[in-house]
Amino acid sequence: MRIPRTLALILAGGKGSRLGALTEKKVKPALPVAGTYRLVDIALSNLVHSHISDVWVVQQYLPFSLNQHLANGRPWDLDRTHGGLQVLPPYEGTEDEGFADGNADSIYRQKDLIRDFAPDLVLVLSADHLYTLNFLDVIGTHLEKGADLTMVTTVVDEDASRYGVVQADDDGRVTGFDYKPEQPRGHLVTGEMFLYDAQQLLEALDVLHEQEGQLEDYGNDLVPWFVAHRTVVEHRLDGYWMDLGTVQSYWTAHLQVLDGDGVTLDDPGWPILSAQPQLVPARIDGSAAVHRSMVAAGSTVRGTVEHSVLGPRVVVEEGAVVRHSVLLDGVRVAAGATLENVVADMGAEIPAGQYGGPGAVTLIDETGAVSATEEFDRSARLPGGF
Incomplete structure (x- = not known):
């Protein structure tokens, strides 16, 4: 198959407000994943392995x-002379200047650049999810079905009301789309990966902007317009997919990686690529005990770590206990501290005491204070045993 000229747009500008303290000082795509990766690595690695380099x-x-x-x-x-990675920040000086009001508006503000690039297809991704997908398969579905828009879909077991909910017929034709509905019609949702015919996308952006004056999120205007006026099909993702939009889902995804139930990060044929920090290997000192855990380079463990993920430069002092937790870069856990079901933000200094417990996820901010506690949503996907 000749690969059409495909431009990938990764929308990496959202605040990720549902993640609380984790995204107060960093954008969600820069969040650590499994210790040494960043969330944006997932989208970039899937693109590169799919031979999409623009x-x-x-x-x-x-x-x-x-x-x-x-x-x-x-x-x-x-980092190529022709094509490769380009960063598009907000700008001033034209009619499309300034900050976007949503992801559809973000695309609209790049429409002139897209038109000048002249792609056949535009692949729009959010950098918020864990998954493995060959986008050449999505392109194949798009061409085979003669689609104007092909959306990647997946089935979730949980309440689908926080997603874009899709209705499709037996042939894969999308017949309905509801964005974050109060009463979802089913559990088939969009994975927020959209492959557009470039000319149809540009036309839709112009038409919608003329009609509405201002675009917002894709689910409010862009995708519904395509479903109503163009040929839209689904490409079903049957493998693992997780939206890391909440503290619980962020914690869950890490424990699933530990248990072998999550996304595969170390497949030799499809590795997740990243800018790894240059650090000495982790040290396990003295009477330390580490079980079923991932410990990143530069970390030192002198206490007990069970079923947890430790990022770079984490220190767990002797007498400290860390269970079922995710500690981001540079966290220090003092002697006498016990953590259970905790997510600790970068650089947190956690003094002695009891943090977290069964039935909920506790978020500790960079000051070492408890920032939020989320009781488990039993309708959502949880790690085995919780």
Whole structure:
């Protein structure tokens, strides 16, 4: 199959407000995943393995840490003379200047650049999800079905009201779409990966902007317009998919990786690529005990760590206990501290005491204070045993 000229747009400008303290000082795509990765690595790695090398990252909120990590695309071999990775920040000077009001508006503000690039297809991704997908298969579905829009879909067991809910017939034709409905019609949802015919996308953006004056999120205007006026089909993702939009889902995804029930990060044929920190190996000192855990480089463990993920430069002192927890870069757990079902933000200094417990996830902010506690949503996917 000849690969059509495909432009990938990664929308990496959202605040991720449901993640609380985790995204107060960093954009969600820069969040650590499994210790040494960043969330944006998932989208970039899937694109590179799918032989899509024209990638634009649309930024807005707190871009500095993300730009540091992107390193001009070098970790993914996207630092190219022709094509490769391009970063698109907000700008002034034209009619499309300023900050976007949603992801559809973000695309609209790049319409002139897209038109000049002249792609056949535009693949729009959010950098908020864990999954493995060959986008060449999505392109194949798109061409085979003669679609104007092909959306990647997946089935969730939980309450689907926080997703875009899709209705489709037996042939894969999308017949209905409801964005975050109060009463979802089924459990088939969009994975927020959309493959558009480029000319149809540009036309839709112009028509909607003329009609409404201002675009917002894709679910409010862009996708419903395509479902109503164009040929829209689904490409079903049957493998693992998780939206890391809440503290519980962020915690859950990490424990599922530990248990072998989550996304595969170390497949030799499809590895997740990243700008790894250059650090000495982790140290396990003295009477330390580590069970069923991932401990990143630069960390030191002198206490007990069970069923947890430790990021780079984490220190667990002797006499500290960490269970079923996710500790981000540079967290220090003092002697006498016990953590259970905890997510600790970067650089947190956690003094002695009891943190967290069964039935909920506790978020600790960078000051070492408890920022939020979320009781388990039993309708959502949880790790085995919880």
